[in-house]
Amino acid sequence: MKRLEALDAARFLAFCGMVLVNFRIAAQVAPDGGWATALVDALEGRAAALFVILAGIGISLSHIAAPLLLRRALFLFGLGLINMNVFGADILHFYALYFVVGAAFLTASARSLWLGALGIVGLAVLANLTFDYSNGWNWATLTYNDLWTLPGFLRNAVFNGWHPVLPWAAFLLIGMAIGRSELHTICIQHRLIMWGFGAAVLAMFPSMLVTDPDLVTYLGTESIPPGPFYILAGTGSACMVIGLLLKLWPKLKRLGVAPALTAPGRISLTLYVAHILIGIGALEEAGLLDGSLSPVQIVFYALGFCVLSSLAGLLWSRWFTRGPLEGLMRRITQPRAA
Known part of the structure; x- marks a missing residue:
């Protein structure tokens, strides 16, 4: 199948959403009820879910072999552990664990992939009924107290971290299932849009039918804690974005905006690390990680970084086909031909 450029564009949009969310987390910006707060709230958990679903689609479309996928998982796990020392909400080491699944x-x-995703969500529900989700967390500072102990790390990775395997690995399997379909056809694109919209709307109702605060939280669509209807909402919104981009892609190409979306989307791993080291790093150097920024200020700073990321992707694509970290991962994990 010819490369679906719209998926690269979706990857960049997911990256931009994660930048908005992560900058707010790092800068400890207090919500104010305005449009900027509402925007980032809407993206929280959704952008990262889109990112993981796109990874699953990529796995299916690339027909990657298990040994290579596991080597890439090991690379991402090591990179993620390094990144965690800078930014505690790192997703890369979780990504590695999803790849193992x-x-x-x-x-x-x-069909088996959908059933597997359902099974992972079921295990997550069982785990939440059995264990204390708050174990290890200091919610006032958003720090995890025993992260660097073996029990704490495993608990964080599998059960109650920022993006735990239970249930986040379901997104990867869902993406793999979607990647098995004929994404280039209008029929599949319409199904993604309609079913995605329906799932996102349906996910909002369960929390409205209960009054117990704990049930309202778990049956809601927030990513912390990630309940079953968060998975439904995240999947629905991701399907809508993917379907709309696939359907509208010919028009976007005619408008000339396609390269500004696809070029950075193809180096999303490099940009993800850059938004932490450079984007959040610049805020730290300026002494702005103390909660002094307003929601509007952090949104404009994040959007500015996204624009610069797009420009960097366009410039890089003139001379190279892969980003620096993408190329390094390929060199380390891909066996050389004899």
Whole structure:
């Protein structure tokens, strides 16, 4: 299948959403009820879910072999551990664990992938009924007290971290299932849009039917804690974005905006690390990680970084086909031809 450029564009949009969310987390910006707060609230958990679903689609479309996928998982795990020392909400080491789960489903049918995703969500629900989700967390400072102990790290990675395997690995399997379909056809694109919209709307109702505060939280669509209807909402919004971009892509190409979306989307791993080291790093150097920024200020700073990321992607694509970290991962994990 010819490369679907719209998926690269979706990856860049997911990156931009994560930048908005992560900059707010790092800068400790207090919500004010305005449009900027509402925008980032709407993106929280959704942008990262889109990112993971796109990874699953990429796995299916690339027909990657299990050994190579596991080597890439090991690379991302090491990079994520390094990144965690700078930014505690790192997603890369979680990504690596999702890849391990995905490797076990590489030859599975679309139906088996959907069932696997459902099973992961079911295990997450069971874990939340059995264990204390707050264990290890200091919610006032958003720090995890025993992260660098073996029990704490495993608990964080599998159960109650920022993006734990239970249930976040379901997004990867869902993406793999979507990647089994004929994404280039109008029929599939319409299904993604309509079913995605329906899922996102349906996910909002369960929390409205209960009054217990704990149930309202868990049956809601917030990413912390990630309940089953958060997975439904995240999947629905991701499907809508993917379907709309696939359908509208010919028009976007005619408007001339396609390269500004696809070029940075192809180096999203490099940009993800850059937004922490450079974007958040600049805020730290300026002494602005103390909660002094307003929601509007952090949104404009984040959007400015996204524009610069797009320009960097365009410039880089003139001379190179892969980003620096993408190329390094390929060089380390891809076996050389004899």
